[in-house]
Amino acid sequence: xxxxxxxxxxxxxxxxxxxxxxxxxxxxxxxxxxxxxxxxxxxxxxxxxxxxxxxxxxxxxxxxxxxxxxxxxxxxxxxxxxxxxxxxxxxxxxxxxxxxxxxxxxxxxxxxxxxxxxxxxxxxxxxxxxxxxxxxxxxxxxxxxxxxxxxxxxxxxxxxxxxxxxxxxxxxxxxxxxxxxxxxxxxxxxxxxxxxxxxxxxxxxxxxxxxxxxxxxxxxxxxxxxxxxxxxxxxxxxxxxxxxxxxxxxxxxxxxxxxxxxxxxxxxxxxxxxxxxxxxxxxxxxxxxxxxx
Amino acid sequence: xxxxxxxxxxxxxxxxxxxxxxxxxxxxxxxxxxxxxxxxxxxxxxxxxxxxxxxxxxxxxxxxxxxxxxxxxxxxxxxxxxxxxxxxxxxxxxxxxxxxxxxxxxxxxxxxxxxxxxxxxxxxxxxxxxxxxxxxxxxxxxxxxxxxxxxxxxxxxxxxxxxxxxxxxxxxxxxxxxxxxxxxxxxxxxxxxxxxxxxxxxxxxxxxxxxxxxxxxxxxxxxxxxxxxxxxxxxxxxxxxxxxxxxxxxxxxxxxxxxxxxxxxxxxxxxxxxxxxxxxxxxxxxxxxxxxxxxxxxxxxxxxxxxxxxxxxxxxxxxxxxxxxxxxxxxxxxxxxxxxxxxxxxxxxxxxxxxxxxxxxxxxxxxxxxxxxxxxxxxxxxxxxxxxxxxxxxxxxxxxxxxxxxxxxxxxxxxxxxxxxxxxxxxxxxxxxxxxxxxxxxxxxxxxxxxxxxxxxxxxxxxxxxxxxxxxxxxxxxxxxxx
Numbered sequence: 140x141x142x143x144x145x146x147x148x149x150x151x152x153x154x155x156x157x158x159x160x161x162x163x164x165x166x167x168x169x170x171x172x173x174x175x176x177x178x179x180x181x182x183x184x185x186x187x188x189x190x191x192x193x194x195x196x197x198x199x200x201x202x203x204x205x206x207x208x209x210x211x212x213x214x215x216x217x218x219x220x221x222x223x224x225x226x227x228x229x230x231x232x233x234x235x236x237x238x239x240x241x242x243x244x245x246x247x248x249x250x251x252x253x254x255x256x257x258x259x260x261x262x263x264x265x266x267x268x269x270x271x272x273x274x275x276x277x278x279x280x281x282x283x284x285x286x287x288x289x290x291x292x293x294x295x296x297x298x299x300x301x302x303x304x305x306x307x308x309x310x311x312x313x314x315x316x317x318x319x320x321x322x323x324x325x326x327x328x329x330x331x332x333x334x335x336x337x338x339x340x341x342x343x344x345x346x347x348x349x350x351x352x353x354x355x356x357x358x359x360x361x362x363x364x365x366x367x368x369x370x371x372x373x374x375x376x377x378x379x380x381x382x383x384x385x386x387x388x389x390x391x392x393x394x395x396x397x398x399x400x401x402x403x404x405x406x407x408x409x410x411x412x413x414x415x416x417x418x419x420x421x422x423x424x425x426x427x428x429x430x431x432x
Numbered sequence: 433x434x435x436x437x438x439x440x441x442x443x444x445x446x447x448x449x450x451x452x453x454x455x456x457x458x459x460x461x462x463x464x465x466x467x468x469x470x471x472x473x474x475x476x477x478x479x480x481x482x483x484x485x486x487x488x489x490x491x492x493x494x495x496x497x498x499x500x501x502x503x504x505x506x507x508x509x510x511x512x513x514x515x516x517x518x519x520x521x522x523x524x525x526x527x528x529x530x531x532x533x534x535x536x537x538x539x540x541x542x543x544x545x546x547x548x549x550x551x552x553x554x555x556x557x558x559x560x561x562x563x564x565x566x567x568x569x570x571x572x573x574x575x576x577x578x579x580x581x582x583x584x585x586x587x588x589x590x591x592x593x594x595x596x597x598x599x600x601x602x603x604x605x606x607x608x609x610x611x612x613x614x615x616x617x618x619x620x621x622x623x624x625x626x627x628x629x630x631x632x633x634x635x636x637x638x639x640x641x642x643x644x645x646x647x648x649x650x651x652x653x654x655x656x657x658x659x660x661x662x663x664x665x666x667x668x669x670x671x672x673x674x675x676x677x678x679x680x681x682x683x684x685x686x687x688x689x690x691x692x693x694x695x696x697x698x699x700x701x702x703x704x705x706x707x708x709x710x711x712x713x714x715x716x717x718x719x720x721x722x723x724x725x726x727x728x729x730x731x732x733x734x735x736x737x738x739x740x741x742x743x744x745x746x747x748x749x750x751x752x753x754x755x756x757x758x759x760x761x762x763x764x765x766x767x768x769x770x771x772x773x774x775x776x777x778x779x780x781x782x783x784x785x786x787x788x789x790x791x792x793x794x795x796x797x798x799x800x801x802x803x804x805x806x807x808x809x810x811x812x813x814x815x816x817x818x819x820x821x822x823x824x825x826x827x828x829x830x831x832x833x834x835x836x837x838x839x840x841x842x843x844x845x846x847x848x849x850x851x852x853x854x855x856x857x858x859x860x861x862x863x864x865x866x867x868x869x870x871x872x873x874x875x876x877x878x879x880x881x882x883x884x885x886x887x888x889x890x891x892x893x894x895x896x897x898x899x900x901x902x903x904x905x906x907x908x909x910x911x912x913x914x915x
Contacts (some may be wrong), residue, residue: 147743162655182714183612203475207714222610225649240802305466355715357704358610358651359837360620361697362679372688374679391688394790398690402716409711 141221144197146213149279153247154213163188163226166280169234169254170349170381173198173226174357179276184208185354185376188227198224199225201250201279206357207406214411219338227355229380230348238321241313242288243306243335244374245327246272249280251349253327257426263359265289267320268298269309271327275300307334322347325384329393337385346384350375353396367391440478444547447476449554454661454770457766461624461708464767470510473558479543480550487540488552493887495595496520498537498552505555514563517556522639523595523886525564525591525631528557531883532761550663562610564631569638578907579603580668580900583661584644585652585840588616589882590673590873591638593889594896599642600899602907605625606667607639610649610839612626616675618882620704621696625741630705642732647729653840658847662868664838668903669868669896672855673889676874677837682726691792693734693906695727695831702738710812711782724795726781733765735829736773747773748823752800752813753779778802780813782820784828795823815875833879841875854878862892863899870896 144157147312147347153188163173184206184260190199204210215221232352238261241325249270260266269286272278285291290298293301294309306327313320323346325335352364352375359377366375368386373379449465450472457464486499497516504513517524533539533553541549579602584595586587587609597603606904613619618632640646652658652674661667679694681687696715701707705715723739725732728751749768751758754777758765769775779797787793799819802811834851848856848865855864855871862870872888874880901907 159752166655180707180713182708223649224611225651227654228651252553279467298596355697355700356611356620359678359839361695361700363697365681372683376676377837379676395688395690397790398718401714402710402718405711406714406716 141224143215143216143217143219143221146215148274149201149287150277153279154202154204155198156202156213158221158224159196159225159351159418160198163224164191164196164198166191167191167198167227168231169258170251171227171229172226172230172352172380173228174358175208175212175221176223177208178222181211183223183355183357185228185351185357187251187349187351187380188254190254195208200246206403207277207409210407211411212290218277220374225357228376229271229383230378232258232324232381234262236263237345239267239318240322241267241310241320242333243269243310243323243325243327244271244284244432245325247279247285248279248325248327248331252324253280253283253287255324255326256284260287260289267292267313269294269306271295271305271306271309271331272299272300274299275334275408303332306331307338309365311338314338314344320344323384324348329389331382331395333393336387336389340385347381348384348387349381350379350392351381351396352376352392352396367396441448442543442547444480445480445553447472449551450867454772458771461741463628464625467561468558470508470558470562472507473555474508476551477555479778480506481543483542487542488537488550491536491538491540492520492888493536493883494520495538496556501559502550502552502555505559508569509734510559510562510569511561511567512554513734514567517559519531519885520890521556521634521886522593523882524636525560526557526627526711527883527886528553528555528560529627529631530622532881534763536883538886541660564634569634570641576644579600580904580907581606581653581666582669582671582896583608583665583667584671584673585658586673586675586873586875587611587614587646588634588673588675588873588885589618589759590675590885590889590892591616593872593886594634594671594673594872594893595644596639596642597890597893598896599644601893603897604730605644605898607646608652608656609646609648610651610674612648613706614646614648616673617716620700621731621734623699623703623738625737651730651839653843658840658844658866658869660664660763665699668900669870671862671866671889671896672840672871673873674837674875674881675884676834676839677839678835679830680833680835682781682832684781684783686786686792687828687830688789689784689786689792690790691720691826692784692828695725695731695829696834698735698829699731699738710741711878713726715904718827718878720744720825722825723748723827724781724830725831727748727751727833728753728760729831729833730760730764731757731833732770732829733760733773735831737768737771739827739829740771740773744827748776748797748825750776750779750797750823752778753810754778754802757810769799777825778813780815785822792826792828793824795825795828797823821828834874836875836878852878860891861895862888863895868899 142159189201266288355361364375369386488498501513501516538549679696701717706713707717783796785794799816800813806812857871862872873885
């Protein structure tokens with residue numbers, strides 16, 4: 140259970156892990172996520188499931204090192220274990236025939252887009268993928284996305300891969316053309332999802348976004364992942380993670396994502412501790428609880 | 433052992449509980465009441481009148497033989513005392529600490545009619561703590577004896593009780609927990625200073641030592657559905673004790689600002705994820721100098737007292753009725769006041785103000801007055817016009833209760849739910865609309881108490897056992913179960 144099978148580096152700071160998890164692999168569908176904890180005293184973080192094989196029982200996690208836990212996670216080697224994996228969580232993407240679907244992936248958003256694009260293609264949609272990254276070195280999964288789409292369009296901020304500019308610049312002419320898409324899916328940084336939703340709103344093209352909110356338990360218990368959808372508050376973990384992009388309050392989401400910036404910085408400054416020490420510090424914590432100060 | 437100064441049966445005043453002083457305890461997470469010594473426990477136990485027909489037992493949702501264990505303590509036979517309690521209660525160390533005895537067993541104590549009732553809760557805690565020190569949990573797991581396979585979903589008070597009862601009856605029980613640690617609300621919700629996590633762990637270990645198999649990180653409804661448990665995984669019965677879950681918010685402006693927490697989130701960060709120890713642990717909680725807590729129940733007190741221990745200089749509890757209507761236990765309110773928490777009674781929050789950078793800056797409150805009683809029998813608070821005032825604060829904790837979590841019920845279409853999304857279950861047995869599936873605790877009752885969940889678990893275990901005997905005549909049973 141939870142054993143790392145193989146790892147590779149897709150781009151600087153972006154890692155690809157295959158993990159043995161037969162129970163979750165048997166059940167997960169495109170769009171779902173899991174909660175992960177690495178060691179005693181570690182935090183629980185949500186991670187999108189990028190791919191899975193129900194027969195062989197593995198999950199694929201594509202991880203960008205943004206905080207303490209992701210930094211420790213990508214140090215794991217094949218044969219090592221992840222302490223806790225719980226899932227699959229969230230609602231799967233609604234996969235149906237719509238006609239033409241444009242999947243917009245920004246940076247690490249390529250990972251969750253991959254299984255969704257594949258599933259949309261499998262039910263007969265014409266799937267166009269727009270893949271954006273900062274530069275050619277940061278661009279991931281092009282080959283795999285090419286295989287599961289009718290058209291793959293690349294763009295990068297500095298023009299080192301595909302067209303220069305952002306995904307919205309590639310998307311815009313498509314929306315205005317005769318073959319305008321029947322649905323748009325956008326996954327990536329909040330600002331990107333907000334910009335795409337803004338563009339499609341004017342043309343009333345149904346748009347789905349997948350939100351990456353801060354979570355503690357991931358099972359609906361804490362409400363830390365709440366977002367405003369239209370005039371109601373919803374929980375990303377049990378009501379999402381996908382919502383109608385035209386109803387999401389992206390400004391609020393962006394603000395909530397930064398609620399712990401200072402503490403995240405503080406945690407990043409903590410030196411890497413080997414697991415033996417981790418166990419010792421957990422024991423010390425228990426000890427501290429037992430003995431009056 | 434110190435000599436025992438016996439109290440006379442029926443003596444007026446109960447033996448006081450030794451406590452940590454407020455000035456000291458606001459700086460640590462250790463328990464506030466430190467527990468009776470054997471001598472104090474024997475002295476308190478000797479106040480019992482040993483009624484022929486003890487009324488106290490009628491007030492206990494799990495029917496503990498109170499007279500039996502109290503007299504055992506009086507006689508200094510602590511092993512007999514804990515054995516007596518364990519006949520009916522799988523979690524004595526928990527119940528001795530968090531049960532509202534004053535409205536249950538102690539309320540019916542005959543001695544309480546004229547004087548102070550016997551301190552039953554404190555004595556139960558004493559017996560459980562004595563057991564933990566003297567008789568460590570067995571590490572050997574007995575083989576199930578001729579019973580059937582049962583899945584228990586959720587390892588809170590209801591699930592632990594069902595698991596313990598059915599294991600003792602010889603069934604093979606698997607206990608599924610969605611989080612990484614068993615214990616449910618006992619682990620994530622109730623703070624360390626009221627219920628030490630090491631004690632909860634010990635109670636869980638004792639249940640596992642009965643032969644119960646614990647599976648953590650098991651999100652039933654998603655990873656395995658309820659029907660799969662019955663049809664593919666080979667379980668003969670399923671008990672659902674998944675708790676209440678989704679925290680309610682007031683839906684007032686500013687509730688999604690940074691620094692606004694549900695009590696569930698605040699307490700989970702601190703208790704389950706050790707945020708008090710950040711950055712040695714990885715989960716933070718935002719430091720706050722001034723904290724406002726909305727609500728008047730035990731959870732509001734827990735959140736306020738936690739904020740005090742995390743270093744807040746000012747903690748205000750904002751409650752829209754008067755102190756008499758507060759649902760929290762008197763003892764909890766008193767402890768909070770001793771620790772410097774301030775009650776802002778008859779105030780209702782209208783809006784949370786921000787600092788311009790997405791963080792909480794203040795709470796705008798309105799004065800209330802009490803009108804006619806509402807459906808809950810309590811007088812309805814009505815706003816007083818032009819009575820708003822603004823309270824500066826940098827964190828808000830919303831502790832107004834929880835609604836049903838759809839995670840499992842949403843994935844179980846045949847399960848009948850009520851209007852609020854709670855599972856409909858027969859009250860004496862926990863039977864649901866699906867044959868072989870039972871439910872109890874907060875997912876049936878809405879938010880309630882640990883002991884009510886345990887009582888529901890108790891009755892469900894008896895019903896599960898009974899139904900299995902009907903379906904599978906001749907299954908092995910043991911005589912350890914008392915109805």
